Amino acid sequence: MNIGEAAKTSGVNAKLIRHYESIGIIPKANRSDAGYRVYSDADVNILSFVKRARGLGFSMKEIKKLVGLWRNKSRSSSDVKNLALTHVKDMEQKISELQSMVKTLNHLAKFCHGDNRPDCPIIDSLAKEKA
């Protein structure tokens, strides 16, 4: 199938497929006589795999590793598990940072009148205090 159909089937944009190929995330596609990329069902599976991994927040670097592990039948499951758990830790770190920001901002907003007067604890805090 052509790249358009592969895109529709896998849910990965045609432009993105070319990009993934160019940075080596996925193997280079075979070409037709006219130079069109040709995809098999197996190729589409890789694309879907990448899409799902992105959906779980893995970086392209991590996904490159995951694709390698996926295609490597002699892989050990611990490699994958370590990658996944490291990723979980990163996300948990990010979550707690965001929660801290939300807490601070909500606290500041609570004391902000939100009317036409210029007094605003949010601005005052950004201007004067150590956030």
Add this chain to the structure above:
Amino acid sequence: MNIGEAAKTSGVNAKLIRHYESIGIIPKANRSDAGYRVYSDADVNILSFVKRARGLGFSMKEIKKLVGLWRNKSRSSSDVKNLALTHVKDMEQKISELQSMVKTLNHLAKFCHGDNRPDCPIIDSLAKEKA
């Protein structure tokens, strides 16, 4: 003071200060005879303001607005409050997405042996299921 000292005082990297100036986040600095940027205490305050707003996760676009509101004495506090609360909503959205990813990955990792065998529910799920 020169850009180096302004950087040290405000906590914003000299390189970043020039960048902020170039994209219009902060006003253009005055120059010495030799062309060096010269900063006043007020300029440093703006830089610190920007740094704190970044620390709260505001985008540069939002910070541009915030700086404008800060310097505008006739602003209404509701403008700032709306900006802040919109930002909070965005962050809360991001938090729940991350939490959902963490939950899914932890669930998958729980059933992964993490030994030398190739069986791995994480990989299997990425390959076959709708994540």
Add this chain to the structure above:
DNA sequence: CTTACGCCTTCCAATAGTTGGAAGGTCAAG
């Protein structure tokens, strides 16, 4: 046959935010 339209190709640029380097000018001390 030829025109039209939709798909394909490559390359180049933009987004957000920062960081890094190269090549060169300036300033103060030794």
Add this chain to the structure above:
DNA sequence: CTTGACCTTCCAACTATTGGAAGGCGTAAG
């Protein structure tokens, strides 16, 4: 006068994706 620390501008990289331009290919209709 030279050394070294500072400053200047410009250009490129990072992550991941999206957009456009310019051109080739494939098929259906006039």
